[in-house]
Amino acid sequence: MTSIEVTALTKEYGSTRAVDGLTFTVEPGKVTGFLGPNGAGKSTTMRLVLGLDRPTSGTATVGGRVYASLADPLREVGALLDAQNAHASRTGRNHLRALAVSNGLAPGRVDEVLEETGLTSAAGRRIKTYSLGMRQRLGIAAALLGDPPVIMLDEPSNGLDPEGIIWIRELLRRLAREGRTVLVSSHLMNETASFADHLVVLGRGRLLADTPMRAFLDAHRHDRVRVRSTEQSRLREALVKQGYAVAFDEDGKLTVEDAQAADIGALAAREGVPVLELVDEQTSLEQAYLALTAEDAEFAAQHTPSGAARS
Numbered sequence: 001m002t003s004i005e006v007t008a009l010t011k012e013y014g015s016t017r018a019v020d021g022l023t024f025t026v027e028p029g030k031v032t033g034f035l036g037p038n039g040a041g042k043s044t045t046m047r048l049v050l051g052l053d054r055p056t057s058g059t060a061t062v063g064g065r066v067y068a069s070l071a072d073p074l075r076e077v078g079a080l081l082d083a084q085n086a087h088a089s090r091t092g093r094n095h096l097r098a099l100a101v102s103n104g105l106a107p108g109r110v111d112e113v114l115e116e117t118g119l120t121s122a123a124g125r126r127i128k129t130y131s132l133g134m135r136q137r138l139g140i141a142a143a144l145l146g147d148p149p150v151i152m153l154d155e156p157s158n159g160l161d162p163e164g165i166i167w168i169r170e171l172l173r174r175l176a177r178e179g180r181t182v183l184v185s186s187h188l189m190n191e192t193a194s195f196a197d198h199l200v201v202l203g204r205g206r207l208l209a210d211t212p213m214r215a216f217l218d219a220h221r222h223d224r225v226r227v228r229s230t231e232q233s234r235l236r237e238a239l240v241k242q243g244y245a246v247a248f249d250e251d252g253k254l255t256v257e258d259a260q261a262a263d264i265g266a267l268a269a270r271e272g273v274p275v276l277e278l279v280d281e282q283t284s285l286e287q288a289y290l291a292l293t294a295e296d297a298e299f300a301a302q303h304t305p306s307g308a309a310r311s
């Protein structure tokens with residue numbers, strides 16, 4: 001069982017603190033979604049785990065050891081950081097063969113991972129003819145080549161079509177079921193929710209949440225009711241009098257926070273206000289995530305000159 005351990009990890013680039021005192025552990029047998037807005041520090045953390053950069057302070061280890069000290073790195077950690085990072089003039093198969101040979105891996109693994117990633121029929125084509133989605137698959141094939149217990153993928157759904165997105169979801173689930181440690185970054189909450197058991201959320205290089213997915217959902221569950229009646233103002237007054245927070249929406253409906261439709265319906269009936277529509281709504285996961293990272297987004301809006309570097 002091999003974990004990824006990040007302890008008091010800090011990385012500064014000049015005056016930019018990309019990673020700021022991060023501590024978390026990524027455990028085996030689970031898919032951990034690594035979330036955060038653009039620029040939150042996800043890729044930097046992954047690069048530090050892979051020894052591609054040196055921490056300013058703190059440590060990032062795999063199974064208690066720094067990556068550089070691993071005897072057989074591809075057999076221990078498989079990673080996809082940048083799908084463009086392959087010789088464009090090589091064929092997909094030759095790219096994987098070269099990796100296998102230089103890392104002492106069985107050549108037979110090449111055809112297995114090509115099959116596993118759906119690239120068998122494209123394996124003889126030069127990588128420069130590959131679509132972004134095919135390059136992502138090739139990067140994932142390379143990550144799986146050494147059959148490693150730890151897998152780290154940076155935005156693996158990038159460029160994949162809907163079929164590819166379902167494929168990656170199932171692959172991630174299977175890798176976790178096999179007992180592997182799987183860390184997958186994304187800036188999309190709903191996508192992450194479809195495959196992750198656990199969440200690590202970053203904002204401005206800091207840890208905002210480290211929680212099981214289920215607990216995150218429960219903690220951020222927030223009920224509200226949307227209601228439309230023939231007498232909106234009167235209904236609103238009655239609701240406010242009962243202590244509800246009520247807002248008029250652009251579409252003419254009222255939104256009542258922390259409320260259940262059954263209670264609002266009963267209140268409207270007591271007041272004699274005819275109700276035309278009454279719907280229970282739960283905040284979506286995406287909303288909960290945006291609320292969590294809102295401070296970071298505000299910071300980005302105020303401090304990013306063009307406003308375009310982050311979203």
Ligand SMILES: Nc1ncnc2c1ncn2[C@@H]1O[C@H](COP(=O)(O)OP(=O)(O)OP(=O)(O)O)[C@@H](O)[C@H]1O
Binds near residue numbers: 041044
């Ligand atoms: N080599 C570098 N030199 C200078 N600054 C860097 C470098 N790498 C990252 N940064 C800065 O560190 C911060 C974190 O970037 P990082 O790429 O780790 O974020 P991220 O969460 O992976 O974002 P994205 O989703 O956009 O990839 C950003 O402000 C980025 O500009």
